[in-house]
Amino acid sequence: MGNEPDNLELVKGSLDVLILKALSRGPAHGYAISRWIRLVTKDALQVEEGALYPALHRLDARRLIASEWGVSENNRRARFYRLTPKGAKELERESNAWRRFARAMGRVLDAPEESG
Amino acid sequence: MRRPGDDLEDEISFHLEMRARELVDEGWPQEEARAEARHRFGDLRRIRRQCQTIRKEQEVHVRRAAYLEELLKDLAYGVRQLWAARGFSAVAVLTLALGIGATTSIFGVLRAVLLKPLAFENPERIALVGENWQNLGPVNVSVGNFVDWRRASSDLFEHLAALGYESFNLSDTGEPERVLGARVSHGFFELLGMPPQEGRWFLAEEDRPGNASVAILSHRLWVRRYGSDPGVVGREVRLNGVAHVVVGVMPKEFSYPADDQDLWVPAAFTPAQEAMHDEHYLDVIGRLRKGISYEAAQARLNAIGEELEKLYPNDTSGIKIVPYGEWLVGDYRTRLLILMGAASLLLLIACVNVANLLLARGAARSREMAVRAALGARAGRLVRQLLAETSLLAALASVFGTLLGFWMTEALIARAPDGIPRLSETGIDPAVLGFTVLAALLASLLAGLLPALSGARAEIPALRSEHRAGGSRSQGRIRYALVSAEIALSLALLAGAGLLVRSALEMGRVEPGFDPQGVLSARVTLPRDAYRDAERVVATFERIVEGAGEIPGVRRAAVTSQVPMGPGGGSNGLIPEGKTREDVVHSRLRMVSADYFAAMGIPLLEGRLFQSSDRRGSDLVIVVSEALAKTAFPGESALGKRISCCEGSPEDPKWKTVIGVVGDVRSRGLGGEIEPEFYLPIAQAPPAAWEWIQRTLTLVVKADSKPDVLVSALREKVRGVDDALPLHGIATMEERVFRSLAQPRFLAALLLVMSLLGLALASVGVYGVIGYVASLRAHEIGVRMALGAGARDVVLLIVRQAMAPVGMGMALGLALSLASSGLLSSQLFAIRPNDPWTLLGVGALLGLVALTASYIPARRLARVDPKESLYRV
Numbered sequence: 002m003g004n005e006p007d008n009l010e011l012v013k014g015s016l017d018v019l020i021l022k023a024l025s026r027g028p029a030h031g032y033a034i035s036r037w038i039r040l041v042t043k044d045a046l047q048v049e050e051g052a053l054y055p056a057l058h059r060l061d062a063r064r065l066i067a068s069e070w071g072v073s074e075n076n077r078r079a080r081f082y083r084l085t086p087k088g089a090k091e092l093e094r095e096s097n098a099w100r101r102f103a104r105a106m107g108r109v110l111d112a113p114e115e116s117g
Numbered sequence: 118m119r120r121p122g123d124d125l126e127d128e129i130s131f132h133l134e135m136r137a138r139e140l141v142d143e144g145w146p147q148e149e150a151r152a153e154a155r156h157r158f159g160d161l162r163r164i165r166r167q168c169q170t171i172r173k174e175q176e177v178h179v180r181r182a183a184y185l186e187e188l189l190k191d192l193a194y195g196v197r198q199l200w201a202a203r204g205f206s207a208v209a210v211l212t213l214a215l216g217i218g219a220t221t222s223i224f225g226v227l228r229a230v231l232l233k234p235l236a237f238e239n240p241e242r243i244a245l246v247g248e249n250w251q252n253l254g255p256v257n258v259s260v261g262n263f264v265d266w267r268r269a270s271s272d273l274f275e276h277l278a279a280l281g282y283e284s285f286n287l288s289d290t291g292e293p294e295r296v297l298g299a300r301v302s303h304g305f306f307e308l309l310g311m312p313p314q315e316g317r318w319f320l321a322e323e324d325r326p327g328n329a330s331v332a333i334l335s336h337r338l339w340v341r342r343y344g345s346d347p348g349v350v351g352r353e354v355r356l357n358g359v360a361h362v363v364v365g366v367m368p369k370e371f372s373y374p375a376d377d378q379d380l381w382v383p384a385a386f387t388p389a390q391e392a393m394h395d396e397h398y399l400d401v402i403g404r405l406r407k408g409i410s411y412e413a414a415q416a417r418l419n420a421i422g423e424e425l426e427k428l429y430p431n432d433t434s435g436i437k438i439v440p441y442g443e444w445l446v447g448d449y450r451t452r453l454l455i456l457m458g459a460a461s462l463l464l465l466i467a468c469v470n471v472a473n474l475l476l477a478r479g480a481a482r483s484r485e486m487a488v489r490a491a492l493g494a495r496a497g498r499l500v501r502q503l504l505a506e507t508s509l510l511a512a513l514a515s516v517f518g519t520l521l522g523f524w525m526t527e528a529l530i531a532r533a534p535d536g537i538p539r540l541s542e543t544g545i546d547p548a549v550l551g552f553t554v555l556a557a558l559l560a561s562l563l564a565g566l567l568p569a570l571s572g573a574r575a576e577i578p579a580l581r582s583e584h585r586a587g588g589s590r591s592q593g594r595i596r597y598a599l600v601s602a603e604i605a606l607s608l609a610l611l612a613g614a615g616l617l618v619r620s621a622l623e624m625g626r627v628e629p630g631f632d633p634q635g636v637l638s639a640r641v642t643l644p645r646d647a648y649r650d651a652e653r654v655v656a657t658f659e660r661i662v663e664g665a666g667e668i669p670g671v672r673r674a675a676v677t678s679q680v681p682m683g684p685g686g687g688s689n690g691l692i693p694e695g696k697t698r699e700d701v702v703h704s705r706l707r708m709v710s711a712d713y714f715a716a717m718g719i720p721l722l723e724g725r726l727f728q729s730s731d732r733r734g735s736d737l738v739i740v741v742s743e744a745l746a747k748t749a750f751p752g753e754s755a756l757g758k759r760i761s762c763c764e765g766s767p768e769d770p771k772w773k774t775v776i777g778v779v780g781d782v783r784s785r786g787l788g789g790e791i792e793p794e795f796y797l798p799i800a801q802a803p804p805a806a807w808e809w810i811q812r813t814l815t816l817v818v819k820a821d822s823k824p825d826v827l828v829s830a831l832r833e834k835v836r837g838v839d840d841a842l843p844l845h846g847i848a849t850m851e852e853r854v855f856r857s858l859a860q861p862r863f864l865a866a867l868l869l870v871m872s873l874l875g876l877a878l879a880s881v882g883v884y885g886v887i888g889y890v891a892s893l894r895a896h897e898i899g900v901r902m903a904l905g906a907g908a909r910d911v912v913l914l915i916v917r918q919a920m921a922p923v924g925m926g927m928a929l930g931l932a933l934s935l936a937s938s939g940l941l942s943s944q945l946f947a948i949r950p951n952d953p954w955t956l957l958g959v960g961a962l963l964g965l966v967a968l969t970a971s972y973i974p975a976r977r978l979a980r981v982d983p984k985e986s987l988y989r990v
Contacts, residue, residue, distance in 0.1 A: 031128055032135040049159030050136070054128065055167035062175040070124075073131070080128050 016056045017065075018099060021084060021092040024066060028083035030073060031057060057082060065091050125168050133158060187498075191505035198506055205478060209471045210513045212878060213560055216467030217518025219871060220460040221545075221553045222525035227453045228552075229543040235442055236370040238310035242405045244414070245444045246277065248397060249422075249437035255444070256434075258401045260386050261394035262425070263302075266401070266436065269421045273414050274403035276304030280373070281399050283811055284642055285356045285380055286841065287342075295642070295845045296338060298380030305381075306333075308404035309373060315339075316350035316365030319383050329385035332361040336369040338379040356382065357644040358841075374400070374445055375538060394429050395689065395763075396809045402441060414438050445538050451943050452864055455613065458937065459871045462610045464560060466875045469603045470882045471564040475507065476596060477889055507565025508558075515557035519545070522553065529867075534859035567595060596886045597922040604926025604967060605933055607872070607879040611959040612934035614872035616941055616948060617865035619955055623947040624861055630782035630791075631681060632718030633850035636819045637827050638680045640846035641835060643812040651804040652733075654812055657838060658799060661816065662710050664834035670822035673716035676799065676814040678708040678806075681717075681784045682853040683815060684846060691795065693749045694759040694772065702749050704793040705784060706763065708802045708810075714740075714779060716819045717850075724756045724777035732800040739773040745793035746778045762795070764803035773797070786857030788946050815846070824849050864944065876963070880970045887919045888974035898978060908979035915978065919971035927960055 023034045035053050060066045065088035073079040084092070133154050140150035155161070199206040234240055247255020248262065258266075258279065267277045279302045287296050303324035306313070314336065323331050332354065334343075343349045352363050361382065405414060418436040479486075486499055494502075523545055533540055641661060648654050658676050665674035690701040707713075711727040714720075722743060731738050739760055746755035755775045765771030781791045799814070820827050828847055835842050848856075891898075898911055938950030948955070 030131070032132045035132070035136075036139070050132070050157045051129070051159035051161065051164040054125075054132075054164055055171060058168050058171040058175075062171055062178075073135075077131055077134075078127060079131050080124070 015099075016052065017060060018092065018095045020053070020056060020060060020082075021065065021088055021095065024082055024084040025089065025092055028081045030071075030079040030081050032079075034082070060088070064088075125165065125172070129158075129161070129165070187501075188505065191502050192509065194502065195506040195509045199509060202478065205474060206510065206513075209474050209510050210517060212467045212470050212474075213511065213514030213557070213564070214517035214521050215874060215878075216460075216464030217515055217553060217556050217560065218521030218525055219874075220457075220464045220556050221518060221522030221549060222529055223453070223456045223460040224552050225522070225526050225545060225549045226529065226540065226543050227457055228546075228548060230449055230537065230539050231446055231453055233539070233542065235445075236311065236372075239404075240442055241440065242407070243308065243441040244274075244403050244405055244411070244438050245441045246401045246403050246418070246436065246438045249435040255401075255437040255439055257397040258399045259394050259397045260390045260399060261392055261429075262397075263399055263401055264386065264391045265425055265428075266418075266421065269424070270403075270418065273406060273409055273417055274308075275406055276308035277401065277403040278302045278305035278308055279384060279399040279401050280305060281384065282378070283382075284813070284845065285382075286358065286642075286644055286843070287354060287356060287380065288358075289352070289354045291342065293841070293843070294342075295843045296379040298378050298382065300384040301381050302384040302386070305402070306367075308402065309371075310404075311368065311371050313365040314368040315347050316363070318365060319381075324383045324385055326385045326387045329383040330359065330361045331364045331383065332356060333365040333367060333381045334363060335367055335376075335379040336371065337376070339366045356380070358646045372539075373402075374441075376541070393805075396805075397688070398809065403438075411438060411440060447538075448943070449537060451940060452860075455864070455940055455944065456867060458940065459610055459613060459868050462606050463871050463875050463878075464556065465563075466603055466606045466610075466878045466882075468560045468563040469599050469606070470878050471510070471560075472567055473596065473599050473882050473885055475503075475565060476567070476599075477885060479503070504561075504565050507561045510565075511557040511561030514560070515553055518557065519550065519553050522549075532863065534856065534863050596890060600883055600886050600919075600922040601926035601929060603879040603882045604923050604963065605929035607875045608927055608930025608959065608963055609933040609937065610868075610872040610875045611963060612930070612956055613937070613941060614865065614868040615955040615959045616945060616950060616952060617861070617868050619952070620945045620948045621858065621861045621865040624787050625858060627783065627787045629681065629787060629854055630719065630780050631850070633854045635821065636716065636718075636817055636850040637824050637831075638683060638815050638817050638846075638848055638850060638853070639828065639831060639844040640684075640813055640815050641676075641842055641844060643839075644841070645812065647839075647841075648812055651802070651807055654807050655733075655800055655802070658814055659710065660838050661835055662712070664837060665816060665818050665831055666712075668818075668820070668822075668827070668830045668834065670827070671818055671820040673712050673819045675710045675713035675716045675817050677710075677713050677817060678706065678799075678810050678814055679784075680815045680817060680850070680853070681782045682786050682850075682857045683848070689763050691745075691749065691760050691762040692770075694761070694770075702745065702793060704745050704762075704795050706806075707794060707796045708799045708806060708814075709796050710799055713796070713817065716817045717782075718819075719782060720780045722778045722780060723754065724775070726777055726779075727796075727798040731798045735801075737771060737773040737801055738776045738798065740777040740779055740796040741775055742779055742781050742794040744781050744791050745795055746775075748793050760795075763797070763806060771803075773801075787854065788857070788861060816844075817850070861944070861946065876966060879963075880966045883919070883923070883967050884970040884973065887915065887971040888977075890918070891915045891974050891978050895978060895981070899981075899984075902979075903984075908976075911979040912972065912975045915975035916968065916971050919967070919975075923964070923967045923971075927963065930963075931956065931960070 019038050020034055023029060023037045026037075029037070031053055034057075035050050057066070057068075061068055061082070064085055066082045067085050068080050068082045071079060071081045133151070136154035136157065137147075137150045140153055141147060145153060158164075235243070237243060245255050246258070246266065248258050249255065260279070263277075263279045270277060280299045281301075282297065282299050284295055284297050287294055301319075303319060303321045306318040312318075313333065316333070319331060319333070323329055334349065339345060339349065347366075349363050350365065353360050354363060355361070367381075405411075415438050418438055422435040489499060490496070526543060526545065530540060530543060641658075643654055643657060648657065662674050662676055665671060668674075688703050689706045691704050692701050709727070711729060711731075714726050724740075726740065727738065739762075741749070741755055741760075749755065749760070750758055755778055758775045759772040760775065761770035761772055763771075779796070782794065783789055783791060784794065785792070816831065818827065818831065822830075828844070832844055835844060894915070898906075898914075901914075902911065934956070935951055942950040
C-alpha cells in the first residue's frame with residue numbers, strides 16, 4: 002500500500018463502479034481496466050492492482066458483466082469483459098448515488114461557518 | 118486438459134507481464150520492473166484464493182440451475198409421456214393409490230392408538246397397579262388393599278389413586294338422566310396431571326366422608342347438558358338425590374381409561390369400606406416418582422404384598438404394576454401390527470404390479486430409449502428420466518392415495534367395533550401425510566428403479582428394424598422374479614386372512630352356554646339414599662320382575678347382578694367345607710332371581726334351581742356352574758356340599774349348601790375361557806353385596822315381542838314401581854353375543870378385503886407377464902405348430918413355463934407366512950397359525966387363479982394361425 006499523503010483510500014464498493022464505468026466504454030481485459038482507472042484518476046485512488054480480479058469475478062457472478070476469452074492487441078490470450086444490460090443499469094443507478102453523495106458532502110464541507 | 122484454475126493463472130500472469138512492460142517503457146530496468154509489477158499487484162495468494170472462492174460458488178449455482186432445468190424438462194417430458202399413455206397411467210396410479218391409501222389409513226389408526234403419546238404429563242410414569250390374582254394381574258383392587266398399598270408405597274409413588282365406576286341419577290332444573298361416572302380418591306386428577314378447563318380439581322379434604330358433596334363434569338356432559346356455560350361451576354346438581362356442587366369441568370382430551378365417564382365425585386371411603394379386603398372393584402393408578410423403574414417398583418410391591426399377606430392370610434394374590442400406556446393399548450398392538458403388515462404387503466404387491474407395467478412399457482419404449490442413447494444421452498440421464506416419470510406417477514398416486522386413505526379411515530372408524538382405545542383421535546395429520554409421502558416415494562423407487570435400470574440398458578441393436586419389439590431374455594427373468602414376488606406376497610396375505618377368517622368362524626360356532634334368542638337385557642339402579650335397606654332393595658327388584666312378567670308376550674323375566682358378556686359383576690373367594698384358606702377358589706358371583714336360568718336357557722345338570730322359599734332366614738343355598746363343581750369338588754358330586762363365601766368369618770362361616778349344578782356360560786365372550794361361576798338368590802344376598810354392585814341389577818326378559826315394544830313396556834312397569842328409576846344399558850342378548858365376536862370378525866374382514874385386493878392385483882400381474890413372455894415366443898410356437906404341435910401342446914408348454922415362478926413364489930410365500938405366524942398366533946381361536954388346511958386351501962386358491970391367469974394368454978396364442986406368427990416380426 003502506498004503512503005503518499007495525497008492518495009485516497011478506496012471507499013468500499015467504489016471499485017465495482019469504476020470497473021462498470023471502465024467497461025461502459027467497451028469490452029476490455031483486466032489489465033486494460035486497471036490501466037484506465039490509473040490514468041483517469043491520475044493515480045489518486047490507491048488500489049492494490051490485484052484486487053481488481055476478485056471484483057471482476059464477483060461482478061461476473063452477479064451477471065453485471067460477462068466475459069469471454071479473446072486475443073489481446075499484442076496477440077496474447079486474454080480474458081475480455083463487457084458490460085451486460087443489467088450491468089449498465091447498475092452503473093447508472095450507482096453513479097447517480099455517488100453523485101448525490103459527493104454533492105451532499107460538498108455542500109456540507111463548503112457551508113459558510115456561522116457564528117453564534 | 119485445462120483445469121478451471123489455469124484460466125485465473127493466465128489472467129494474472131498476463132496482467133503482470135503487461136504491467137512490467139509498461140514499467141519498462143517508463144524506464145525501469147527489466148528485472149526491477151517485474152518485481153515492481155508483482156509488488157503493485159498485491160498479495161497474490163490471497164487474491165487467487167478470493168477469486169477461486171467466487172468461482173466455486175458460482176459453479177455450484179450454475180450446476181444447480183442446470184440440474185433444475187433438466188429436472189423440469191424431465192418432468193415436462195414425463196407429463197407428456199404419461200398423458201400419451203393415459204390408460205396405462207390411470208391403471209398404475211390407481212394400483213399404487215390403493216396400496217398407499219390402505220397403508221395410510223391403517224397407519225393413521227396405528228398412530229392414534231399406539232404411537233401418539235398420551236395427553237398426560239410424563240405419561241411413561243403413570244402406572245396401573247392391581248392385584249395379581251392367579252397371575253392374571255393387574256386386576257381390580259379392594260378398598261382395603263388400596264388403602265394399605267397407598268400407606269406402604271408413598272416412597273414409590275407421587276400419588277396412588279383409586280377409581281370406582283358408578284352410575285348416577287343426575288337431576289337439576291332439566292330432565293333427570295342417568296350418567297356413568299366414577300368415584301375417585303384424592304390424587305387421581307393430580308397424578309394424571311391434566312388441569313381442568315373450568316374450575317378446579319378436588320381438594321384433599323373433600324376426599325372424606327361427609328365432606329364430599331362436590332362433582333367434576335366431563336367436557337362432553339358440560340357441552341351437551343349445560344351448553345358450555347362456564348357458570349356451571351359453583352352450581353348445585355343432585356346426584357342420586359343428593360346435592361353436589363360442581364367445582365370443575367375437565368377438558369375435552371381428558372379420558373381415563375376410555376371416554377365413557379361423564380362425572381366424577383370424591384371416593385371418600387368410609388372406615389367400614391377401608392376395612393374391606395374381599396370385594397375387588399377399584400381401578401388403581403399411580404404416578405411413579407422420578408427415577409424409579411418399573412422393575413424396582415415391582416420388586417418393592419412384591420415385598421409390600423408379602424407383608425400384607427401376613428395380616429390378611431386369605432388374600433394371597435400379590436400386586437402387579439404395569440405402564441398404563443401399555444396396558445391401555447393391550448391386545449390392539451398385535452392387531453394393529455397385523456393390519457399394518459397386511460397393508461404393507463398390499464402396497465408391495467401394488468408396487469410389483471406397477472413395476473411390471475413399467476417394464477412392459479419400457480420394453481415398448483426400448484426404441485425411444487435406444488434413439489436417445491444413440492443421440493448421446495448418458496445412461497444416468499435416461500434412468501433419471503424414467504424415475505421422473507415414476508415419481509410423477511407416485512405423486513399422483515399419493516394424492517389419490519391420501520383421498521382414498523381419508524375415505525378408508527372414515528369407513529374404518531364407522532365400522533370399527535367399540536372399545537378400541539383412542540380410535541376417535543384418528544385423523545390425517547402431518548405425521549400421517551409424511552408417512553404417505555414416504556410410502557409413495559418408496560413405492561415409486563421400488564416400482565421404478567428396476568424397469569428404469571433395465572430400460573436404460575437398451576442398446577443400439579434395438580434400433581435395427583428386424584429386432585423384435587419387446588424385451589430381452591434378461592427382462593424375461595426379471596419378470597418371472599416379479600411374478601414370484603407377487604405370488605409370495607399374496608400367499609402370505611391370503612394365509613393370514615384365511616387363518617383369521619377360520620378362527621372367527623370357529624369362534625362363532627362356540628356355544629355361549631345360554632340361549633340368547635329373544636332375550637332382552639336392561640339395567641336398573643336403585644339410588645342409595647332411598648334404598649339403604651337391603652330388604653327394601655330385594656322387595657323392589659322382586660316387584661319389578663313381577664311387573665315385567667305381566668307384560669304380554671313375556672315368557673320369563675328375571676334379574677341378575679351381571680349378564681354374561683355384559684358390564685358389572687365381580688369375583689369372590691369360595692372355601693369349600695373342610696378346606697382351608699389355602700384352597701380358596703376364586704369364582705364369578707351372580708345374584709339372581711329364581712327364573713334367571715329359565716329366562717337365559719341355562720340348563721340344570723344336577724339337583725334343583727332356586728325357589729321362592731329360598732329367602733333370608735331359611736337355609737342358605739348356592740347353585741354352582743359345572744366348572745366350579747369340578748374345581749371345588751373334583752371327582753365327586755357337588756350336591757349337598759357346603760361352601761363359605763362372600764360373608765361371615767372363620768367363626769361363623771355362613772355355610773351355603775349346593776342345591777344345584779348348572780351348565781357353564783362363556784361370560785367373557787365366545788372367544789373367552791370358561792370360568793367357574795356361582796349363583797346366589799337375591800333374597801339371600803349378603804346385605805353388603807348391594808353396596809358392591811351399587812344396587813344395580815340387570816333385568817333379563819325372554820319374550821316373543823319385538824325389543825322396542827318390549828323396552829317401552831318395561832320402562833312403564835319400572836316407573837310403576839318407582840317413577841325415578843330409568844332403564845339403562847339396554848341390549849338384546851343376541852347383540853351382546855354378536856358384539857363379543859365383533860373384534861375378531863372386524864380384523865378378519867379387514868384382512869380378507871386386503872387379501873382379495875392383493876389377489877386381484879397379483880392375478881392381473883401374472884396375466885400380464887405370462888401374456889407378454891408368451892408373445893415373445895410367438896415365432897417359436899409358430900414353428901412348433903407348423904411342425905405339427907397341437908394347441909394342447911402349446912398351452913401346456915406355456916402354462917408349464919409359467920408355473921415355475923408361481924411355484925417358487927408359493928414356496929416363498931409359505932415361508933413368509935410361517936415366519937409371521939408368531940404375530941398371528943395370539944389372535945387365533947381354536948386354530949394353529951400353521952394350520953395345514955388353511956395353508957393348503959389358500960395355496961390351492963392362489964394356484965387356481967395363477968393357472969387361469971396364465972391359461973388365458975396361452976390359449977389365445979395357441980389359436981393364432983401359425984402362418985401369421987411366423988411372418989410376424
